[in-house]
Amino acid sequence: MLLKRIAILGPGLLGGSIALRLREVGGWHVTLWTRREATLPQLRERGVADAVTANISDAVRDADVVVLCVPIEAMGRLAEEIAHAAKPECIVTDVGSVKASVVAELDAILSGKCRFIGSHPMAGKAESGIDAAEASLFRETNCIITPTAATDAEAIDLIRGFWETIGCRVVSMGAGEHDECVALISHLPHLVAGSLVRAVADRNPRAFEVVGPGFRDTTRVAGGPPELWTGIMQANRGAILEAIDAMIAKLYDFRQTLERVAESKDADDLKNFLAVAKQTRDQIKFPK
Numbered sequence: 001m002l003l004k005r006i007a008i009l010g011p012g013l014l015g016g017s018i019a020l021r022l023r024e025v026g027g028w029h030v031t032l033w034t035r036r037e038a039t040l041p042q043l044r045e046r047g048v049a050d051a052v053t054a055n056i057s058d059a060v061r062d063a064d065v066v067v068l069c070v071p072i073e074a075m076g077r078l079a080e081e082i083a084h085a086a087k088p089e090c091i092v093t094d095v096g097s098v099k100a101s102v103v104a105e106l107d108a109i110l111s112g113k114c115r116f117i118g119s120h121p122m123a124g125k126a127e128s129g130i131d132a133a134e135a136s137l138f139r140e141t142n143c144i145i146t147p148t149a150a151t152d153a154e155a156i157d158l159i160r161g162f163w164e165t166i167g168c169r170v171v172s173m174g175a176g177e178h179d180e181c182v183a184l185i186s187h188l189p190h191l192v193a194g195s196l197v198r199a200v201a202d203r204n205p206r207a208f209e210v211v212g213p214g215f216r217d218t219t220r221v222a223g224g225p226p227e228l229w230t231g232i233m234q235a236n237r238g239a240i241l242e243a244i245d246a247m248i249a250k251l252y253d254f255r256q257t258l259e260r261v262a263e264s265k266d267a268d269d270l271k272n273f274l275a276v277a278k279q280t281r282d283q284i285k286f287p288k
Contacts, residue, residue: 003091003158007063009033009056009078011043013124014095015069016133019048021166024135033059046130057085065162067119068094072102073231079106083113090114091155093162095121097182098235099146099175107148115155118146118175120182121168122287126223136167141287143168144182146175169287183239188247190229191240193222 006022008015011034022028032049033056034040043052053059060066060082068075075094082092092114096102103118110116121143125132143163147156160170173181197219200207233240257269 003064003162005029005031005062005064007031007033007059007066008049008069009059009066010069011039011048011052011130012069013128013130013132013137014121015067016048016130017123017135017137018067018069018166020133020135021138023048025165031059031063043130048130048133056081060086060090062087063090065159066090066092066114068092068096071228071231072096072098072235075102076105076109079109079116083110086114088114091159092116093119093145093159095119097186097232099144099178101235103146103148103175107150115152117151117155117159118178119159119163120144120146120178121163122182122186123168124224126220128225128228138163139167141168143170144178145170145172146178147172148175179236179239180242183236183243184246187232187236187240188243190221190224191233191244192247193219197222 004027006018006028008019008030011019011032015032019030019032022030029051030049031051031053032043034043034052034054037054040052040054043049051059056078063086066082066086068078070078072094075096079092086092092106092110093116094102094106096118097120099118099120103116106116106118121138121141123138123141123143125137145156145159145163156172160172163170254273257273261267261270
């Protein structure tokens with residue numbers, strides 16, 4: 001089976017960027033669905049898709065693949081509509097930052113109707129909306145797919161190929177492991193960045209007058225949309241709480257190390273703490 005017709009549900013940063021990249025690749029018929037009919041003229045003017053519509057049935061009826069690019073709390077409702085309109089061989093995927101709850105819900109809704117496999121491309125930026133979309137957004141980024149034991153093998157191969165087509169490096173893992181991993185490397189950093197900004201504001205807001213690039217880079221992710229991140233934090237609450245506990249424990253270790261330095265004047269433990277962190281980070285293969 002060749003994937004040639006795609007329906008992208010949601011014309012935001014991710015959905016718009018997927019559309020732009022597929023238009024750049026060529027050979028795809030791209031349909032973009034939006035909830036609000038008032039945005040249709042703007043989307044047509046942008047030329048990001050071959051067709052734009054506010055009717056889900058029209059969007060997915062002939063699609064080989066459907067990508068849900070909407071907040072995770074809206075996916076179940078859309079999946080219900082997809083189930084009644086998509087062809088049986090259609091592959092449905094998503095871009096949600098949480099997988100266990102999404103996979104459980106959408107598998108139950110779409111089982112026997114079409115094929116579902118969860119996805120999470122680790123791509124984004126501070127700006128949101130179609131105006132922020134760019135064809136290069138996914139270049140050399142990681143995309144996690146979360147098949148289950150019941151997932152169709154062909155669907156796994158096809159969706160892997162799809163994400164590779166738009167520039168991703170694909171990693172496969174279970175939905176639960178995904179949620180634990182992203183709680184540590186995505187959701188926790190967002191909380192830490194937001195907490196850092198608020199800690200400075202509470203302690204001494206004049207510090208903001210002398211910030212440099214280190215503070216800017218460390219707190220960049222705190223600029224994400226609060227509405228989107230509220231849904232993510234709620235959906236992955238359990239894994240995030242465990243990640244917070246791990247962070248608190250490590251901060252406590254560091255605090256004790258710093259206290260010992262003050263008492264003994266011996267900075268070896270402090271230097272070792274920082275050296276291990278540096279060595280570990282230097283070994284991480286970050287996307288370019």
